[in-house]
Amino acid sequence: MGKAKLAYTVWQWGTENKEQFIQALKDITEVGYDTFESVKAAINVFDGKPEPFLEICRAYKVRPNGFYFHLNGQWENDVEDVRRKLPFMAACDITRMNVQATGVKGRPANQEELDYDLKAITAIGEMAKPYGIMPCLHPHYNTTVMYESEIDFIMQNTDPELVAFGPDTAHMKAGNCDVVAVIRKYANRVQFTHLKDITSDGVEAAGMQAGVEVYTNFRELGEGVIDFPSIFQILDDVGYDGYFTVELDRSRFSHKESAARSMAYMKKTYFKD
Numbered sequence: 001m002g003k004a005k006l007a008y009t010v011w012q013w014g015t016e017n018k019e020q021f022i023q024a025l026k027d028i029t030e031v032g033y034d035t036f037e038s039v040k041a042a043i044n045v046f047d048g049k050p051e052p053f054l055e056i057c058r059a060y061k062v063r064p065n066g067f068y069f070h071l072n073g074q075w076e077n078d079v080e081d082v083r084r085k086l087p088f089m090a091a092c093d094i095t096r097m098n099v100q101a102t103g104v105k106g107r108p109a110n111q112e113e114l115d116y117d118l119k120a121i122t123a124i125g126e127m128a129k130p131y132g133i134m135p136c137l138h139p140h141y142n143t144t145v146m147y148e149s150e151i152d153f154i155m156q157n158t159d160p161e162l163v164a165f166g167p168d169t170a171h172m173k174a175g176n177c178d179v180v181a182v183i184r185k186y187a188n189r190v191q192f193t194h195l196k197d198i199t200s201d202g203v204e205a206a207g208m209q210a211g212v213e214v215y216t217n218f219r220e221l222g223e224g225v226i227d228f229p230s231i232f233q234i235l236d237d238v239g240y241d242g243y244f245t246v247e248l249d250r251s252r253f254s255h256k257e258s259a260a261r262s263m264a265y266m267k268k269t270y271f272k273d
Helices: 018-030 040-045 050-059 075-091 111-131 148-156 169-174 179-185 228-237 255-268
Strands: 005-009 035-039 063-070 096-100 134-138 193-195 243-246
Touching: 005 063, 005 255, 018 035, 018 040, 018 050, 018 255, 035 040, 035 243, 040 063, 040 075, 050 075, 063 075, 063 243, 075 111, 096 111, 111 134, 111 148, 134 148, 169 179, 169 193, 179 228, 193 228, 243 255
Parallel strands: 005 035, 005 243, 035 063, 063 096, 096 134, 193 243
Antiparallel strands: none
16 A cells, blocks of 8 residues: 545535535545545635535545636636635645646647646646645546647646646546556656546547547446556555545446445555555
């Protein structure tokens, strides 16, 4: 067993009201998780006030490990809204945030789009640094950062003191990345990790085809084709002590059951000692 810690995402239960958040915490704690990642919409649910959010966290004996943001190509959303939410995150002792690039379908990003992503995530890194928060680039299917070349462009043109890497195993596979190789390449910059599995049915070509829907291919850990043991070893070798945050966008069962299945996998693999 290495130094990494375990968490689960809670946005799948819904981000419209506090009751959905409470149900998510109830479910994940009942199957053994004590840490979670949320999304920026949750900050809106609590009107930007951290204390009511933290009060619920204390009631369920859990803590947040990060918030997830996505770019949409509009500076007001992509940078200025982050600026407004930084005090909330800091009050929650957050040190990492995930940043997903702008959505596109069925094509690689053009240079103008990549330049914008670079400018936006760099700006986020600069304004988040005084709060002790590091933005992590999160590759995502059908966005302007899904292929390895797009990941390379952002990672090779950003300051490691301002921008880290936050790989998502299933989305990288859907983008035709060699998941293990890319994580090995940027292992020293990984500061957040999304773990989810994916089946291979139709996925090999998915990254090059418009309209291919991969979410139904996503699976609980150990039920697809991702080589998690190799990923664990690579990150252990560089002393990664951040979170393995398990996520599953769509469950074939229930969100609670999926969380339990992935917990069982982690207990018999990474945390078996």
